[in-house]
Amino acid sequence: MPTKGEKAAFTQRLQITLNQFAALHPNLKAIKGGTDLARQFNLKHTGNSGVTPQATHKWLTGQVIPTTDKINTLAEWLGVTAHWLHYGPPPARPIIKRHQAEKIKYPPSPQALKLIEEIEALPAHQRYLIEELVRQFLGNLPE
Numbered sequence: 001m002p003t004k005g006e007k008a009a010f011t012q013r014l015q016i017t018l019n020q021f022a023a024l025h026p027n028l029k030a031i032k033g034g035t036d037l038a039r040q041f042n043l044k045h046t047g048n049s050g051v052t053p054q055a056t057h058k059w060l061t062g063q064v065i066p067t068t069d070k071i072n073t074l075a076e077w078l079g080v081t082a083h084w085l086h087y088g089p090p091p092a093r094p095i096i097k098r099h100q101a102e103k104i105k106y107p108p109s110p111q112a113l114k115l116i117e118e119i120e121a122l123p124a125h126q127r128y129l130i131e132e133l134v135r136q137f138l139g140n141l142p143e
Helices: 004-024 034-044 053-060 068-078 082-087 110-120 124-139
Strands: none
Touching: 004 053, 004 068, 004 082, 004 124, 034 053, 034 068, 068 082, 082 124, 110 124
């Protein structure tokens, strides 16, 4: 059973995602509450049952976390990963493996430092996506 903190964290990620979705799609009607969210969600969800405005209100107020099938629908619709939406980013890990860090011979360039600042300014779920992309590239490097 999710804790209050987990429910609150889910609600925060859902709110962030809904706000960013609205910013990316200004021609669509903004989702302002449980009724709007339920209506839009039910248009996207292909499961056996939709949701009520009361249920989505509980999502938006940190009272419950939706079931996995509903999280999958939300994630696909809003353009985030279901894992991130449900659980948040994984625990921080160093991006560069220790033996790779020893191979670095020069300090980062001003362009690299600027890029780091820009990445750090991104919302948490976008930073997570970039980190995962970098990990994929590093994982495919020859040892």
